[in-house]
Amino acid sequence: MVDLIIGGQKIRRGERKTFDIPLPSLYTHASVPMTVHAINGRQAGPRLFVCAAVHGDEINGIEIIRRLTQSPALRGMKGSLIAVPIVNVYGFVRHSRYLPDRRDLNRVFPGSEKGSLAGRLASTFMTEIVEKCSHGIDLHTAAIHRDNLPQIRATFSEGSETEALARAFGAPVILNADLRDGSLRAVAAERGIPLLVYEAGEALRYDEMSIRIGLRGIIRVMRKLGMIRAEANKRKRDLPESVIVRSSAWARSSKSGLLRSMVSLGAKVAKGDVLGAVSDPFYHSDEDIIAPNSGLIIGKTNLPIVTEGEAIFHIARFGKTDDAADVVEQYQAEFDPINDDFESLETPIV
Numbered sequence: 001m002v003d004l005i006i007g008g009q010k011i012r013r014g015e016r017k018t019f020d021i022p023l024p025s026l027y028t029h030a031s032v033p034m035t036v037h038a039i040n041g042r043q044a045g046p047r048l049f050v051c052a053a054v055h056g057d058e059i060n061g062i063e064i065i066r067r068l069t070q071s072p073a074l075r076g077m078k079g080s081l082i083a084v085p086i087v088n089v090y091g092f093v094r095h096s097r098y099l100p101d102r103r104d105l106n107r108v109f110p111g112s113e114k115g116s117l118a119g120r121l122a123s124t125f126m127t128e129i130v131e132k133c134s135h136g137i138d139l140h141t142a143a144i145h146r147d148n149l150p151q152i153r154a155t156f157s158e159g160s161e162t163e164a165l166a167r168a169f170g171a172p173v174i175l176n177a178d179l180r181d182g183s184l185r186a187v188a189a190e191r192g193i194p195l196l197v198y199e200a201g202e203a204l205r206y207d208e209m210s211i212r213i214g215l216r217g218i219i220r221v222m223r224k225l226g227m228i229r230a231e232a233n234k235r236k237r238d239l240p241e242s243v244i245v246r247s248s249a250w251a252r253s254s255k256s257g258l259l260r261s262m263v264s265l266g267a268k269v270a271k272g273d274v275l276g277a278v279s280d281p282f283y284h285s286d287e288d289i290i291a292p293n294s295g296l297i298i299g300k301t302n303l304p305i306v307t308e309g310e311a312i313f314h315i316a317r318f319g320k321t322d323d324a325a326d327v328v329e330q331y332q333a334e335f336d337p338i339n340d341d342f343e344s345l346e347t348p349i350v
């Protein structure tokens with residue numbers, strides 16, 4: 001492998017660089033760059049991109065990338081790491097998931113250089129980053145006012161490289177999820193680029209557990225790809241393997257009103273359990289939200305103001321719910337910053 005060239009910048013072997021790729025400017029005439037940090041190892045190897053804030057308000061991944069690029073684990077790295085902490089710069093500066101043209105960037109891939117603003121951004125990201133890489137990790141959180149248990153979403157067949165990488169990441173839960181048209185994941189799959197989506201935490205918030213599991217996960221994937229060396233001092237206690245979700249369903253509110261939530265992320269629920277109650281502001285008429293199936297809560301709303309039909313709790317089904325609950329509990333205990341015996345790669349921010 002020769003030098004890496006991205007956005008017209010040459011990154012020589014053994015070099016790291018931060019540089020800007022220009023995007024359409026603001027109407028104020030201010031320029032809008034997409035900033036990239038690229039590390040080109042001395043030895044050839046896979047080319048991995050790690051990106052965040054494709055949805056502009058999903059910011060956990062930005063902190064994961066900040067810690068990743070500073071991590072001593074990257075010393076002597078083989079291959080290339082291309083980190084793009086803020087893909088949807090327009091949404092990010094407005095605290096918004098969307099672009100100013102109200103499009104969702106993750107529905108317009110691969111985009112087009114003559115298309116909408118979203119399409120142009122998608123096209124630049126495809127040609128400058130995705131198509132120059134052999135593997136990718138796309139960091140997301142739940143949408144605004146929603147929270148996700150740390151989980152990997154990927155589409156894989158048994159025995160595929162994507163499955164091996166999803167397992168290597170080591171998030172508590174893996175969803176072998178259907179592809180969504182226009183998503184980065186769908187387009188990467190078409191091009192044969194194994195891509196993992198990491199979904200963890202809430203939009204516009206830093207969640208320390210999600211950040212820690214995400215950082216550790218990327219480093220574990222890089223190790224699996226042979227980009228970085230095996231751990232010098234292996235953890236005293238290995239965490240269990242991720243559990244794979246068989247299917248999932250949403251518990252929805254049957255009326256509009258104010259929600260009192262009774263379960264937290266990771267909780268084990270049985271079909272028919274009461275997960276919360278919705279009432280009017282005077283508490284005249286409670287209506288329960290009932291679990292449509294047994295499983296674990298892997299996503300939920302944090303906003304107590306709900307409308308009829310709204311998705312409130314995301315419940316994942318597993319082959320053995322008790323075993324899955326045990327795995328999730330071990331991860332929660334290990335990465336909760338309150339129980340801080342975590343051998344952190346960096347001092348926690350909280």
Ligand SMILES: [Zn+2]
Nearest residue numbers: 055058140141
């Ligand atoms: Zn997202």
